[in-house]
Amino acid sequence: MSAKRSIVAASLALTAFTGLAQAKELVVYSSRQEHLIQPAFELYTKNTGVDIKFITDREGPLMARLRAEGANTPADIFMTVDAGNLWQAEQQELFQPMESKVIEENIPAQYRAESGQWTGLSLRARTIAYSTERVDPKELSTYEALADDSWKGRMCLRTSKKVYNQSLVATMLESIGAEKTSDVIKGWVANLAAPVFSDDTALLKAIDAGQCDVGIVNTYYFGRLSKEEPGVKVALFWPNQDDRGVHVNISGAGVTKHADQPEEAVKLIEWLTTEEAQRVFVDINMEFPANDSIEPSKEVAAWGDFKADTINVEVAGRRQPEAIMLMDRLGWN
Amino acid sequence: MPHRSIPRMPRWRLIAYVSAALVMMPLLVLLLSWQSIDTSIWGHLLQTQMVRLISNTLVLVLGVGVGVIVLGVSLAWLTSLCEFPGRRFFDWALMLPFAIPAYVLAFVSVGLFDFSGPFQSLLRDWFGNDFRLFFSIRSTSGVVLVLTLVFYPYVYMLARGAFLAQGKGLMEASRVLGHTPWQGFWRVAIPMARPAIGAGAALAIMETLADFGAVSVFNYDTFTTAIYKTWYGFFSLQSATQLASLLLLFVFMALFLERRAQGSRRFPGVDRPRQGALYHLKGYRGWLATGFCLTVLALAFFIPVAQLIYWLVHSGIHDLDSRYWGIIRNTLMLGAMAAAITVTFATLIALARRLQPIRRVRSAVAMANLGYALPGSVLAVGIMFAFSFLDNTVVIPLSAALGVENPSPLLLGSVFALLLAYLIRFMAVAHGPIDTSLARIRPSLPEAAQSLGQTGWGVFWRVYLPLLLPGALSAALLVFVDVLKEMPATLLMRPFGWDTLAVRIYGLTTEGDWQRASLPALTLVLAGLLPVIVLIRRTGRR
Numbered sequence: 040m041s042a043k044r045s046i047v048a049a050s051l052a053l054t055a056f057t058g059l060a061q062a063k064e065l066v067v068y069s070s071r072q073e074h075l076i077q078p079a080f081e082l083y084t085k086n087t088g089v090d091i092k093f094i095t096d097r098e099g100p101l102m103a104r105l106r107a108e109g110a111n112t113p114a115d116i117f118m119t120v121d122a123g124n125l126w127q128a129e130q131q132e133l134f135q136p137m138e139s140k141v142i143e144e145n146i147p148a149q150y151r152a153e154s155g156q157w158t159g160l161s162l163r164a165r166t167i168a169y170s171t172e173r174v175d176p177k178e179l180s181t182y183e184a185l186a187d188d189s190w191k192g193r194m195c196l197r198t199s200k201k202v203y204n205q206s207l208v209a210t211m212l213e214s215i216g217a218e219k220t221s222d223v224i225k226g227w228v229a230n231l232a233a234p235v236f237s238d239d240t241a242l243l244k245a246i247d248a249g250q251c252d253v254g255i256v257n258t259y260y261f262g263r264l265s266k267e268e269p270g271v272k273v274a275l276f277w278p279n280q281d282d283r284g285v286h287v288n289i290s291g292a293g294v295t296k297h298a299d300q301p302e303e304a305v306k307l308i309e310w311l312t313t314e315e316a317q318r319v320f321v322d323i324n325m326e327f328p329a330n331d332s333i334e335p336s337k338e339v340a341a342w343g344d345f346k347a348d349t350i351n352v353e354v355a356g357r358r359q360p361e362a363i364m365l366m367d368r369l370g371w372n
Numbered sequence: 373m374p375h376r377s378i379p380r381m382p383r384w385r386l387i388a389y390v391s392a393a394l395v396m397m398p399l400l401v402l403l404l405s406w407q408s409i410d411t412s413i414w415g416h417l418l419q420t421q422m423v424r425l426i427s428n429t430l431v432l433v434l435g436v437g438v439g440v441i442v443l444g445v446s447l448a449w450l451t452s453l454c455e456f457p458g459r460r461f462f463d464w465a466l467m468l469p470f471a472i473p474a475y476v477l478a479f480v481s482v483g484l485f486d487f488s489g490p491f492q493s494l495l496r497d498w499f500g501n502d503f504r505l506f507f508s509i510r511s512t513s514g515v516v517l518v519l520t521l522v523f524y525p526y527v528y529m530l531a532r533g534a535f536l537a538q539g540k541g542l543m544e545a546s547r548v549l550g551h552t553p554w555q556g557f558w559r560v561a562i563p564m565a566r567p568a569i570g571a572g573a574a575l576a577i578m579e580t581l582a583d584f585g586a587v588s589v590f591n592y593d594t595f596t597t598a599i600y601k602t603w604y605g606f607f608s609l610q611s612a613t614q615l616a617s618l619l620l621l622f623v624f625m626a627l628f629l630e631r632r633a634q635g636s637r638r639f640p641g642v643d644r645p646r647q648g649a650l651y652h653l654k655g656y657r658g659w660l661a662t663g664f665c666l667t668v669l670a671l672a673f674f675i676p677v678a679q680l681i682y683w684l685v686h687s688g689i690h691d692l693d694s695r696y697w698g699i700i701r702n703t704l705m706l707g708a709m710a711a712a713i714t715v716t717f718a719t720l721i722a723l724a725r726r727l728q729p730i731r732r733v734r735s736a737v738a739m740a741n742l743g744y745a746l747p748g749s750v751l752a753v754g755i756m757f758a759f760s761f762l763d764n765t766v767v768i769p770l771s772a773a774l775g776v777e778n779p780s781p782l783l784l785g786s787v788f789a790l791l792l793a794y795l796i797r798f799m800a801v802a803h804g805p806i807d808t809s810l811a812r813i814r815p816s817l818p819e820a821a822q823s824l825g826q827t828g829w830g831v832f833w834r835v836y837l838p839l840l841l842p843g844a845l846s847a848a849l850l851v852f853v854d855v856l857k858e859m860p861a862t863l864l865m866r867p868f869g870w871d872t873l874a875v876r877i878y879g880l881t882t883e884g885d886w887q888r889a890s891l892p893a894l895t896l897v898l899a900g901l902l903p904v905i906v907l908i909r910r911t912g913r914r
Contacts, residue, residue, distance in 0.1 A: 200591075
């Protein structure tokens, strides 16, 4: 009993202490990984003196935590990858609107929530990777064309459990309709050369090793692999250049509904859209800047210019369950 | 057998009920999810997924169950009863794979043996580009093999303890009665070791059911991966927790089988454990045994560690900054604190079951061991909801009433909450060894102590506790290593600044950056090695 009482007392003392120490400190819940966010945060702290504390985890548990904590959450900002996740956080009413001219000026409208509750901070293109040994880029044209019989036994895919594939299929559902999308996925699955992979890097290595000839990956995985193994016999192709363009997804952030310091939080997010921050936040993972007035880094620019799909990325969230059910039915595990 | 001579102590009952309540708290939160059902998700799951998920899960559980029993028992038999070249080394070295997290072995194995890995690339260099291996690591047999290699130490350790405790005379008596060694093994040693083997296999099976990291590397869909897919993909935490509560059915099945395997008989151990070898394996048979042990050890330990070291050297040391020592310290401290708390509770409930073997206490103890089979994140979510409920309804109003400005949640995000999560999750791990050593205490012993005038607590302090210490130490070491490896609950519940090695590994590996994770992974293995060695050398045959 006395032990319990002293725990309560100590805890209360602790509350009082944290209450005092709250000045100029932002708390971020992030499913973007620590080594990708920390350098930018450190720079911000150096510039402004505002300390940033953060917890990283998968987006599902973090959203559950935000919801459970409700009004008492210590978090000011929720940061995650994939538009579907951001949209979902908005649906669960975890964000509050940011009214910011800076963000509206820096980030194109298709990479922001219409409600202003979240914004993209970096862009990742999900495109076709092919073997430079066994594929002539002239054979390639669109995502849909990979469903063709000529790719039988030559295609590799990552698991449908990964949100990147769910968003790709969700935007396809919106752009070309359920029937066509279903045919395309059937074709892809029929063309598989190996069971689906659990990550993009393994997929790229399989293309390099000759297990398959083409696959669909996020560009930064290719960037990372070709940096580690410069001789890798894989290249990137930009599909659908004559119609909707390459599928582009975002990583992004919003201010939590119950943030203690919403103004300070907006300031941090605004700063993340500026050139100084984008150079650190985006380039560290070889992504594309979400601020369209900024050029991508040299190594990323070397992959060539492309036309990106301008569909609003919110679609990825809205149609995600539909996309998963479709992939499940058609045997894309 | 109830010990009627021991005065009834209601305290024991209370302890059992409280422990059961603790574990049941997050489980009840899961059951509350059944208040409403999302018919579109369930319709989809039932129509397209359920049959495959259940059959996949059953195949995995059966495969790993049979695998760990065959491997664990045969290795334990060799090192505890036979003599062959290298036996003294293998005796403890065969426990080393316990220090390797399942997700690490899974990734290393797939990386090495898949099509694009160095092994098959080498074969293609030798035999031409069209060479294809008959065996694919990314298959059902691959995932069964890897999980067997990771989880067999549970069976090995407990079976070895049982074989050693059977004493010198037993197998000799069986030999005198005309049994061949083989007959003695099947008719005497195995039946007597059944409770230990069953306990080890149950732990392995529960780990298998809860595993998410390793099966994801293989993209092998189980009930657990479906839980996460429903949660992260459909964003339906409710349907996910409903699935998780169904997973408990599998657990009940495993526990039921364990009880059946244990049978009704109990075999108290002998006072003097075996000292010398019983069978000297000579010539090729000895070397065969050596080869067998070496193969297992190489696949489960040396090869993965060599790969981690290679990555470390090849890709350089990343992230080795001053914070790294803090991370190691956090990991070790959490492990030690969790081990102490969990073993205390496990000892108390094991004693409660022994001293008050009424039905309700036995069920309470069984319930207190359920946490182990739940996927860590799901369990953590249950605990989180329970805690934030307490925070929002008790702690914060209370601190506001006491005049605290900006009251904030205390339980959620506290070390206390994290330790409680570990307690709930690893109770079963500690329960195994403690219960086994308790079973070896002959009922006559406490009875004798009582006839000499010792009362309830006296019997506890002077008889049970000293005899339970070895089992409690084993339990503490097991929990310690398991906490080091634990990832999902730590991720969700750690306080700010309490990153552990497993958290660091998670951060680097979610995006497939395994080479960079080699440093924390190796550190984790090293940190787990010492307890593992202590665990096994303490009980070795001289």
